[in-house]
Amino acid sequence: MPVKVLHEDLEKSLTAEKGTTVEEIIRKVGVNPETVITEKDGEIVSNKETVDGDECLHLINVVSGG
């Protein structure tokens, strides 16, 4: 099932099994879950939330300095 991930200026598409957690997807795109908070279709979700397909995750950087 396809998932779209937006992080900074990057947009990545990947496939993940149904029930994959947000944290697993963040790790899959090479980002440390400690450094972002995530919106799923515009709503803040916890890292334990699971994805069911055709979703867009927006990772917002929260570490200062870059």
Place this chain on the structure above:
Amino acid sequence: MECWKCGKKAVMHRKYEGKSWCGDHFVEQFESLAKETISKEGLFQSNEKVCVALSGGMDSTALLLFLDNLFENWRDAELIALTVDEGIEGYRDESIEIAKELCKDLDIELHIASFDDHFGKTLDEIMEDKDHGCTYCGVLRRWLLNKKSREIGADKLATAHNMDDELQSIFMNYLKGDMKRMVRLGAKPAVLDREKFVPRVKPFRESPEREIALYAKLKGLELHQTECPYVEDSLRFDVRDFLNDMESKRPSTKFTALRAFDKLLPKIKDGFSGDETSVRECKECDEITSGEVCKACQLRKKI
């Protein structure tokens, strides 16, 4: 995933405590942690005029909002804000607008102190010389924050330093072997000269940066992290990445490390604090320093 308290949809799962929180309960929990830091460390007294160092960034806007809310129930406490305008085109202008707007909304008196007015140059101009790094900005900003907050009659200067900032400083000083600077950390560092030096307090010292961001967002603040164009690839970033890697692999590492430092601090403080009798007024600007001429005045001559 549901909130462990009320069963509503969670916005945060804290691995280090194994609990998930909904928005409302997260905010409640976040605020109670900061209140605990304030009362445990005795950061504020009644009748005080508290000045928030407001950069317009995420952490300091969240701090202003939080303190404004807190002080509403406190009699006689007064809240003001101070923004340093370093003069960084395209970067600082934007955050100053955010600071102005927030203070207007909250009806808080805002003071702005600029590098240009006090040092005769903006940071953009200072940085035209390639040898000038972040040290210049840091030293001059601290000097200005202290001088200006004292002039406007502040009893305390509240900064938005969070748990990540504090831990980075602890590790950096350790790695550099700078014990003297390390023992000056803490929620409420000791102040040698209250006449000259406005005591700094850090209400968010035990709050992770990531949670401050979530708090800010839930409180309706814009989360845009713009980066200073002069930012250097510094030891701080290496330490920051190391700590975040550790936290990600071994949840609660950061908390344990901060608590360990807080246990260590009272035991080593006296051993590494400087000689208090060496503190005097700077020959050039009258601010306090441990040498003849303060660091800010030394750098000022080179810009």
